[in-house]
Amino acid sequence: MIAYYTTMNFQAIVRNLHNKFSKILLPFMRNFALNFALIPLMLLAFCLSPTAPAYAQSTVLSPRQVTEYALTLEKLEADFYRRAVSAAQNGGLVSAPQIAKDAIVSYGEDEAKHVTDLSAALRSIGGNPDAITIPANPNYTSILGRDPFANAADFLLAGQYVEDLGVAAYKGQVQNLLAAGAAGKPILAAALAIHSVEARHAAGVRFLRQTLLNADVRPWISTNASPSEVIYNENRSGSPIPFSTDAFDGYATRDEVLALLAPILNVAQQPANQSGQPPQPSRPPVQPSQPTPPSRVSTPTPNRPSAPRALW
């Protein structure tokens, strides 16, 4: 398992995961709202599938695997803000209020710093940050079903989804890092220091939506938040931690996060966007009918039983 993960890049992991979803659910994924509504069903189907991979959410990830995963997320976030900065200078966000532009620049700098520092951290534990790649043109249109850089309202909504998910993603890894003992401590310290900054970003974006757009949202996640407020399962039950209440933030596992990001990261099926222009906002360019060619990386054999995890 470990060798498998450390020798393939995350695009391959995402493709692999996405392929499994594609067989069942891709025809339903054209519509964004429907996509959201289906998330719990997708996750359920994933868990119950007889071909569910060995790396289901109960698997313990090593500190290196967590770092590679976190670096993937940070590279994506940094790229997302880079495109927003560009749109603020010469694109759909030119007319965005200055306070929003300031946040874009500031948060983008933070994410870029996370990429730099996590890259160094990954090298220090024997990994190769250059092997962690994202597509040249991630399909951000899949977030809302339209170009998120076209106007401030759409960018801030997409930003809220991305940042809230980032918070949940880091939270979902703290137990893996704890399980690694002393070897996990430096990465746990780094992850904690990043985790709450992502929460500040999420809160800042939410404040801008509330203040500039009169959106019915506050810096924190509402009690029993709807799928139009957060895109992952924030209202997990069966835990002594009351995740569904506004005083407690929920988490997301790596598999859940990568499944949500798959339409953004999996561009193998997308028409190449050679022009570098923003994707057209007409239809989400998710291609439902063509299965991706089999990855050269074979499906891992379930040679390691899933360890029971305390993660609730």
Next chain:
Amino acid sequence: MNARKIGLTSRRSLIKWGFLGLGSMAIAALPRVVNAQPSNRGKTLTFNANDIGILNFALLLEELESAFYAGVISSGKVTNAKELDYMRYLGSQEAAHVTFLRSVLANQVIFTTQDLSLNQSTLSTILNSRESILNTSVTLEDVGVHAYNGAGTSMTNPTYLLAAGSIVSVEARHAAGVRSLLGRPTTEPDSERQISDANLNPALNPFKGRAYDELYTPKQIVSIVGSLNLLNNPIDGALVA
């Protein structure tokens, strides 16, 4: 000042802050608010260097925040609708954290809410204006974030760690939300940090700067809380040594 007078002062100040009539904000109990005297600092709080000590320490910070927001609401100094809405939400969320931590700790909790003693003159000063209220809120929330982060790598129970993570990001949202109300940056600039780079524990802080919420040790948090002069109770124990 004899004990009887202190008791009266305490009761009077509670009424002054409206702590006895909080209505929907009411929590089970509130700390005493007293004129600090060397002989009247209240129960010594002893935190052990283990998960239970850390959760008790977190509870102390949540109690301070919860009492602060109760006082804010009662002060009447925050009148802007949005600001008042935030203060009410923050108060109710901190109270939920108190309730949760007391429930998790059960009989291992080392103090009651009424064991805590707040400095009346400090509280009076803080609650005297909207500006000082909101800026103190930012200070308390930022410190809370650094405190939870700093305790995180010392925790051994995975469920406690996840619970701490579930709380700390809400504290960070509070900090960012109130910072936004004030037009301050949502992330904490290095210049506003209470622990400088040189004084950070290097083992806990591979990363530092604006893009990170640095990990402060419990000892450093006690020092910061002490500098606020808000809590009268003496603090000791291996966790904060």
